[in-house]
Structures are given as C-alpha cells and as structure tokens.
Amino acid sequence: MQSNDGMMYPAAIALLQARLSAIGAGALDAASGIWQPLDACSYIAEALFWLWIEAMRALVRIGAVSYVLEALAGLMLTILKVILLGLALLFIFMLLRRLFRKDDGLLILPFQVGGDLPGYSGAAISDLLAFHLERIKEIHRAVGSQPDGVPKRQQIEARPVEASGEGGEPRLMMAMASYAFDLPKAVLKGEALEYRLADGGSLGLAGVTLPLGPLLLLLRGLCPWGDRDTLEGSLQKYGSGVRLVAQFRRGSVDRQAHLFSREAMGEKEPESLVPRMVEEMAYQLALLLARGSKSEVRPEPKVPRSWKAFQHQTEALERINCYSITQNPADLDQAASRALLARRAEPGSRYAADLIEFLADAYLEINRFDEADLLYGDISEIKPAESAFGLGLVYLLQGRNDLALDAFDCSIALNPNVASFWYVKGLAFVALGRRDEALAAYEEAIRLNPDEASFWYVKGLALVALGRRDEALAAYEEAIRLIPDDASFWYVKGLAFVALGRRDEALAAYEEAIRLIPDDASFWYVKSMALLALGRCDEALTASEEAIRLNPDAASSWYIKGNALVPMNRHYEALAAYEEAIRLKPNASNFWYVKGLALLVLGRRDEALAAYEEAIRLNPNDAGDWYVKGLALVALSRYEEALAAYDRAIELKPDYASAWSNKGVVLGKLDRPEEAIEAYRKALEFRPDDANALGNLAGLLLSLGDAAGFEPLRRALALSEKDPALKPLRLECLFYLYAHTHEAPEREKSLQEIEALLADGVRSPGWDLSANVRRARGEHPDPEQLEELARRIAGGEDSGQG
Numbered sequence: 001m002q003s004n005d006g007m008m009y010p011a012a013i014a015l016l017q018a019r020l021s022a023i024g025a026g027a028l029d030a031a032s033g034i035w036q037p038l039d040a041c042s043y044i045a046e047a048l049f050w051l052w053i054e055a056m057r058a059l060v061r062i063g064a065v066s067y068v069l070e071a072l073a074g075l076m077l078t079i080l081k082v083i084l085l086g087l088a089l090l091f092i093f094m095l096l097r098r099l100f101r102k103d104d105g106l107l108i109l110p111f112q113v114g115g116d117l118p119g120y121s122g123a124a125i126s127d128l129l130a131f132h133l134e135r136i137k138e139i140h141r142a143v144g145s146q147p148d149g150v151p152k153r154q155q156i157e158a159r160p161v162e163a164s165g166e167g168g169e170p171r172l173m174m175a176m177a178s179y180a181f182d183l184p185k186a187v188l189k190g191e192a193l194e195y196r197l198a199d200g201g202s203l204g205l206a207g208v209t210l211p212l213g214p215l216l217l218l219l220r221g222l223c224p225w226g227d228r229d230t231l232e233g234s235l236q237k238y239g240s241g242v243r244l245v246a247q248f249r250r251g252s253v254d255r256q257a258h259l260f261s262r263e264a265m266g267e268k269e270p271e272s273l274v275p276r277m278v279e280e281m282a283y284q285l286a287l288l289l290a291r292g293s294k295s296e297v298r299p300e301p302k303v304p305r306s307w308k309a310f311q312h313q314t315e316a317l318e319r320i321n322c323y324s325i326t327q328n329p330a331d332l333d334q335a336a337s338r339a340l341l342a343r344r345a346e347p348g349s350r351y352a353a354d355l356i357e358f359l360a361d362a363y364l365e366i367n368r369f370d371e372a373d374l375l376y377g378d379i380s381e382i383k384p385a386e387s388a389f390g391l392g393l394v395y396l397l398q399g400r401n402d403l404a405l406d407a408f409d410c411s412i413a414l415n416p417n418v419a420s421f422w423y424v425k426g427l428a429f430v431a432l433g434r435r436d437e438a439l440a441a442y443e444e445a446i447r448l449n450p451d452e453a454s455f456w457y458v459k460g461l462a463l464v465a466l467g468r469r470d471e472a473l474a475a476y477e478e479a480i481r482l483i484p485d486d487a488s489f490w491y492v493k494g495l496a497f498v499a500l501g502r503r504d505e506a507l508a509a510y511e512e513a514i515r516l517i518p519d520d521a522s523f524w525y526v527k528s529m530a531l532l533a534l535g536r537c538d539e540a541l542t543a544s545e546e547a548i549r550l551n552p553d554a555a556s557s558w559y560i561k562g563n564a565l566v567p568m569n570r571h572y573e574a575l576a577a578y579e580e581a582i583r584l585k586p587n588a589s590n591f592w593y594v595k596g597l598a599l600l601v602l603g604r605r606d607e608a609l610a611a612y613e614e615a616i617r618l619n620p621n622d623a624g625d626w627y628v629k630g631l632a633l634v635a636l637s638r639y640e641e642a643l644a645a646y647d648r649a650i651e652l653k654p655d656y657a658s659a660w661s662n663k664g665v666v667l668g669k670l671d672r673p674e675e676a677i678e679a680y681r682k683a684l685e686f687r688p689d690d691a692n693a694l695g696n697l698a699g700l701l702l703s704l705g706d707a708a709g710f711e712p713l714r715r716a717l718a719l720s721e722k723d724p725a726l727k728p729l730r731l732e733c734l735f736y737l738y739a740h741t742h743e744a745p746e747r748e749k750s751l752q753e754i755e756a757l758l759a760d761g762v763r764s765p766g767w768d769l770s771a772n773v774r775r776a777r778g779e780h781p782d783p784e785q786l787e788e789l790a791r792r793i794a795g796g797e798d799s800g801q802g
Contacts, residue, residue, distance in 0.1 A: 106230075106231060106289075107230045108129060108130055108231045108232075111232070111233045111235050112233070113234070114235070114237070116237055117271055117274075120235060125274075129281065132283075133285065133286060136283070136314055137286075140317065229249065231246055231285065233246030233260075240265060241270055242270040242273065244261070244278065244281060245259070245260070245261045246281060247259055248288065260281050283307050283310055283314065286314070287310040304345070304352065309349055309352060312339070312342035313351065316336075316338035316339040316342065317355075323362070329366065333371075336356075336371065339356045339359055340356065353378075353379040353382040353383050356379050357379055357387075359375055360375035360390050363375065364393055367397070373394050375390075376390035377391065385410075385411045385415040388411040389411040389420075392406075392407030392411065396424065396428055396431065401431040402432070404428045404431070405428040408421060412425065417448060419448035419455065423441070423445040423454075423458070426439070426440075426442040429441060435466050439462040439463065442459040451482060453478075453486065456475045456482070457479045457488075460472040460492060469500050472496050473496040473500065487513040487516035487517040488513075490513040491523060494506040494508075494510045503530055507527065511527065521547045521554055522551075524543050524547035524557075525554065525556060528543035528547060528557070528560045528564065531543055532560065537568055538568075541565065541568075544560045556581070558584065559590070561574075561577040562575070562576075562578045562594060566598070566601075571601050572602070574598050575595065578598060579595065589614075589615040589616075589622060592611045592614045592615035592618065593615045593624065593625055596608040596611035596632065599611060600631065600632060605636050606636070608632045609633065612629040615628075616629060623659065624649070626645050626648045626649035626652065626659075627646065630642045630646045634665070634669075639666050643663065643670070646659050646660075646663040656686075657683045657686040657687035657693070660680070660682045660686070661690060661693040661696065664683065664696060665696060667679055668696075668700055669768070680693050680700070684712075691723075692729055694713070694719070698711075698713035698736055699733075699736050699769075702739070709740075710740075713737060720733065727760075728762060731754065731758070731762050731763070731764055732764050732793065734750045734753055735769060735789060735793055736772060737750045738786075739773065739776035739780060739786055742779075754789060754793075758792055758793070763792075763794075763795055764794060769794055770790070
C-alpha cells in the first residue's frame with residue numbers, strides 16, 4: 001500500500017500541475033490579451049504556481065504522509081482560486097470603467113487604407129488628423145478669449161510731456177488689445193485621439209478568437225452616455241488618384257452623419273499630397289465643431305461658412321501668435337495676407353473683418369500707416385463705423401487733422417454711443433487747436449463711460465490748456481480715484497499744483513509718482529524743479545542727480561542741476577552742467593542763456609557774449625536773450641551795442657521793466673541823463689516796486705541836483721531794508737543819502753550803517769559814484785571822507801549794473 005502511495009504521489013502531483021498550468025495559462029492569456037495592467041498579476045500567479053510545484057517535490061522527497069499533501073494541495077488550490085477571482089474582478093472593473101466613462105471627447109477610429117500606399121497606415125492617418133485638430137485648438141487658445149460684441153479698441157493716450165520731461169506737445173501712444181476666435185465645440189476633452197480602443201487585441205476561448213475592439217465599441221455604443229462623437233474614414237488609391245473620405249457622427253442625441261471628402265487626381269505621385277489633404281480635412285472638421293451643428297449648420301458671426309475661409313483665418317491667427325512673441329513685422333504681413341484671403345473666400349464673414357481690423361490696429365501701432373489705411377478701408381462695408389474710426393486714427397497720427405476729424409464725425413454718426421469715438425475726436429480737436437470743442441468731446445466720452453480714467457485725464461489736459469486749472473485738478477483727482485496706482489496721473493496732478501502756485505502739494509504729488517515708479521527719470525526731474533522753486537537747493541541737486549543717473553542723456557536734468565548749483569555759488573560745476581546739457585541738446589537757446597550767465601559771473605565776458613549770441617541765433621525773438629546780451633556788452637564797456645540790445649529786447653517785449661532800467665544805466669554812462677531818467681520812469685511804470693530802478697533813478701536825479709530824487713531814494717531804502725539780496729543796492733542808496741542830505745542826524749545815521757555794511761564785506765563793484773561826489777563836494781562837511789567811501793563802495797569787479 002505504501003509503495004502504491006509512493007507511486008501515486010508523483011502521478012497526483014503531475015495531474016495537479018497540468019491542471020493548474022492549464023488554468024493559469026488560460027487566465028494569463030485572457031488577461032494579457034485585453035489590458036496591460038493585468039500582466040503584472042499574471043506574473044505573480046505564475047510564480048505562486050511554480051512555488052507550489054517545488055513544495056510538492058520537497059514533500060515527496062521527505063516522505064510526507066498523504067493527508068498532509070492533500071491538505072496542502074487544498075490550501076494552494078484555494079489561494080489560486082482567490083487570485084484568479086481577483087484577476088477576473090479587476091478585469092471586469094476596468095472594462096466597465098472603460099465602457100461607461102462619460103467623455104465628450106472626439107473618438108477618431110483608425111482609417112482604412114487600401115491600394116498601393118506604402119508608408120501610410122490607419123493609425124498614422126488618425127494621428128496626423130488629431131495633430132492638426134490639436135494645433136488648431138492651441139492656436140485659438142494662445143490668442144485668448146474675447147467677449148462678443150464690439151471688439152476692444154486700442155487705447156490712445158495723450159501724454160503731456162516727453163519721457164525726458166523737457167515739455168512739448170502731447171504725443172499719442174498706442175496699446176493694442178488682445179483678440180480671440182471662439183472655437184467652443186472644438187475643444188477636444190479627455191483623450192482627443194482614442195483609436196487604440198479599436199486595437200484592443202482579442203480573446204481566445206475554447207478555440208474561438210473574439211476581437212475585443214469592435215466588441216468594446218459595440219458595448220459602449222449601447223450606453224446612453226457612451227456613444228461619443230466619432231470619426232471614421234478611409235484612404236484609397238485608385239489609378240492615378242487618391243481619395244480621403246471621412247464620416248463624422250454625433251453622439252446618441254444626433255445620429256446624423258457629415259461626410260468629408262478630399263481627392264487628388266492626375267498627379268505623378270498623388271500619395272505625396274496625403275498630408276495636405278489630411279490637414280484640409282482637419283480644418284473642415286474644426287469648422288463643423290466650431291459651429292456646434294447638430295442637424296444642420298448654424299452660421300455664427302465669428303464662424304466662416306466655408307472651410308477655406310476658416311483655414312485662412314486660423315493660419316492668420318497662428319501668424320499673429322508668432323508676431324506677439326517675435327515682434328517680427330514679416331509675421332504681421334503674413335497674417336494680413338491670410339486674413340485678406342479669408343475675406344476674399346467669404347466676403348461677408350464678420351470675423352474676417354474683425355481680424356483685419358485687429359491687424360490694422362497692429363500696423364498702426366508700428367507706424368505703418370499705408371498698410372493700416374488699406375486694411376481699415378477693406379472693412380468699410382461690414383464695419384463702417386470701425387472703418388471710419390480706424391482711418392481717423394491713421395490721419396491723426398499722420399498729422400492730417402482735418403481728415404481725421406471728418407472720419408471721427410462719420411464714425412460717431414454711425415454709432416454715437418461709443419465713448420472712444422468721442423475721445424479720439426477730442427484728440428483731433430486738440431491737434432487743431434480747438435480746445436473748447438475738445439473739452440466738449442471729452443465730456444461726452446465721460447458721459448458715456450464715466451469710469452474710464454483716461455477720459456478724465458485728457459479732460460484735465462484740455463482744462464489746463466484753457467487756463468481752468470482748478471477744474472483740471474479736479475479732473476486729475478477723479479482719474480486718480482478710479483486708478484490710484486497710475487503714476488502718470490499723480491505726475492500731471494503735480495503739474496496742476498505748480499500752475500496754481502501750490503508747490504508743496506506739487507512736490508507731494510511728484511513724490512507719490514516716484515513711490516509708484518521709482519525708476520522714472522522724468523518724475524525725479526519735476527521733483528528737482530519743485531524743490532528748486534521752494535529754495536531747497538541741496539535737495540534739488542540730489543533729485544536732479546538721481547534723474548541723471550536714471551537717464552544720463554536727458555539734457556533738462558543737467559540744466560536743472562546747474563540751476564541748483566548756482567545759488568550755492570558752485571559756478572564752475574554749474575558751468576560744467578550747462579555745457580553737458582548743451583552737448584546733449586545744442587539747439588536749446590535757454591541752455592546757452594544760462595551758460596552765458598555762469599560765464600559772466602566767472603568774469604569770462606567775451607565767452608558769455610558768445611553764448612548769448614548763440615542763444616539769439618537759435619531764438620532771435622526771445623527778449624531775454626537780447627537783455628543778457630546787453631549785460632555782457634555793458635561789462636565789456638561796449639555801451640552803444642548794449643543800448644541796441646536793450647532796444648531790441650524792449651521792441652520784442654515793451655513792458656520789459658528790467659530792460660528799461662538797464663537802458664537807463666547805459667544812457668547814463670553815455671551822458672544822456674534826460675533819456676536815462678525817462679527809461680527809469682518807464683521801468684517803474686511797469687514795475688513800481690523795482691528797487692534797482694528806484695535807486696538808479698534817485699542817484700541820477702541827485703547827481704543832477706534835483707531834490708525829486710529823495711522820494712524814489714526813500715522808497716528804495718524801504719524795499720531793501722529786509723531783503724539780504726539788495727544789500728549792495730542799499731549801500732549805494734545810503735551813500736546817496738549821506739552825500740546829498742542836509743540833515744546832520746540823517747547823515748550820521750546813514751554813515752554808521754554804511755560802515756556796518758562795509759565791515760560785513762558788502763560792496764557794489766564797479767558802480768560809478770563820481771557824479772554824485774562832484775555834485776555833493778561843495779556842500780558836504782567832509783568831502784574827503786565822501787570820496788573815500790565812494791572808492792570803498794565801488795571796489796571790486798565791475799558788474800556794469802546798479
């Protein structure tokens with residue numbers, strides 16, 4: 001019996017091994033034929049099976065009893081059953097998950113390929129078609145989204161000054177808006193390409209092979225939500241032709257099919273055209289998806305009716321996307337040519353017109369006016385208001401302001417409720433110098449869109465030009481309320497404060513602009529001007545140097561730096577700053593003017609005269625330049641030429657009080673006292689509190705023995721009493737009083753103050769007191785002291801002016 005048992009064990013084991021092998025192999029074949037994730041489980045089952053075999057062999061070798069073997073065999077069979085059951089459940093779960101997943105994506109089945117077409121397979125055609133669909137989708141996604149209705153226009157903003165801060169007329173700046181083409185149904189959700197589902201392998205059972213792909217598709221089609229949009233087709237070659245056909249079917253809601261067909265015949269190698277045919281079919285399909293049709297095509301304003309127009313528009317969008325990255329005008333040119341082709345393919349396409357308008361805006365941005373003019377004109381039939389508006393922008397930027405105004409009037413007549421139309425009409429009025437009408441246009445724009453800060457901004461500019469500074473300030477404050485972080489609004493608010501004489505508030509506005517944009521040199525420039533006007537020269541110098549650091553080529557910042565250095569008596573540094581300003585901007589007459597002043601202070605009179613003559617050459621009608629030329633000529637004792645310079649200054653500006661006063665000085669030196677007295681009185685007519693003119697008139701009258709000189713003398717002394725800058729003049733006037741008064745106490749008091757001023761180092765260099773000394777010598781109690789005082793007062797450099 002034992003020997004029989006011993007012989008039975010290997011037979012039983014062999015039988016069990018055969019059965020388990022068959023079951024395991026069948027399960028593994030079934031699992032691996034459907035889903036790759038089952039492969040790992042099959043490997044585990046196979047390992048457990050062979051582990052069992054080895055265990056059986058070990059037990060036989062050690063002579064174990066039969067009941068132990070039977071127990072172990074039962075245990076192993078149970079384990080294997082559990083494993084196989086788990087594998088079956090996993091397979092069923094994954095199959096159901098695959099079948100019943102709700103997915104709105106497009107299912108592209110492998111194309112059938114027939115004929116002699118080596119290199120082309122059904123999967124390759126499906127891949128290529130899906131690639132083009134994804135590419136079309138990405139083009140539209142990259143461009144962005146745009147709400148329906150009137151497309152965004154570019155914003156046109158007028159800035160009051162150039163970036164350098166040197167002033168000037170407002171200039172136009174453009175900022176393009178983004179554009180988009182809606183493709184709502186063409187967004188391929190989930191797996192855009194799922195033809196591999198049809199290549200799912202096969203399952204063999206009892207000698208029968210069942211292809212799983214068609215079975216799975218059939219099961220999925222039975223699900224109410226599983227019948228997805230499907231595309232299937234074929235590529236066939238016959239004779240010298242190639243034909244590509246595809247059928248698109250909607251899901252369970254709509255089973256109507258749409259047929260797409262492309263054909264190439266008569267070519268030497270027609271199969272070489274297959275990639276292009278697939279691309280064209282992708283455009284056709286994308287067009288259908290974009291329309292969102294079910295039973296019929298429903299054309300929308302932004303969707304072309306023909307696939308050719310859609311193709312050209314998509315290609316135009318692709319070039320626009322490239323242009324946005326490269327800024328290469330060649331991309332813009334290609335986009336324009338494609339957009340125009342789309343218009344020719346479908347003349348009534350609204351979206352093609354939108355696209356052309358956008359491209360015209362882009363050409364306008366880079367100042368290619370001819371191309372912009374052509375494109376705006378191309379849309380005149382479909383979008384007449386926008387066409388007129390765009391043409392008006394072209395004319396405005398070309399300086400053809402009358403034509404621009406006519407175009408804007410046309411756009412407003414067609415659509416009076418667009419705020420931007422009124423806004424640019426206001427800009428045209430500004431360009432024509434019609435500020436009142438510009439203001440009215442801006443106010444209409446604000447009425448239509450009161451929340452647009454730029455409208456309040458340009459309204460403020462117009463009000464400033466009309467001298468209505470308080471209202472301008474209110475407009476700027478409204479712009480700031482709407483956009484508090486726009487530094488340019490704070491900047492113009494500061495300018496408005498300056499115009500109102502509120503320099504501290506102007507400085508605060510400039511500092512807020514700097515806080516928002518600390519690296520803008522123009523903001524530091526205006527801050528330096530405000531500080532200089534407030535007499536804070538050290539801070540003005542620091543601000544001007546920061547402006548120069550940020551923009552070393554801004555001549556105006558060097559100019560302000562020089563102006564800040566002059567009150568600090570750093571004349572050599574000021575002269576260097578002025579020379580740098582002139583190097584950067586040699587045609588600015590005011591730079592030559594201040595250079596001449598610095599040279600005159602440094603005693604370089606010939607160079608100062610040359611600087612003034614250059615200023616006059618650049619601006620011959622500036623009275624101030626002729627005036628300072630007179631100063632230099634007086635310093636050089638060229639009195640007749642100085643008189644001619646002052647006469648020219650007065651001719652250009654008849655109320656120029658300083659020119660009249662200095663003309664009196666020159667006439668006095670030319671021994672023409674009556675004309676000098678008349679010149680001084682003319683100066684006082686325009687500026688009654690001119691202390692210098694009063695003092696000069698008093699000295700001349702008293703030197704002629706005219707007691708009428710005491711009245712202007714006392715007025716001059718009163719004006720100079722509290723002004724340290726007038727100490728030299730006060731010293732002269734005290735000398736006139738000391739020389740000509742007959743009141744001893746008054747004479748003694750004036751002498752004491754003269755001595756005090758002289759002790760403080762006050763002088764009136766070069767001023768000629770000899771005529772007063774001669775007139776007073778015969779009556780003065782101490783003529784020697786009189787002469788000594790005159791010599792001490794007039795000691796030092798000759799300034800040529802009292």
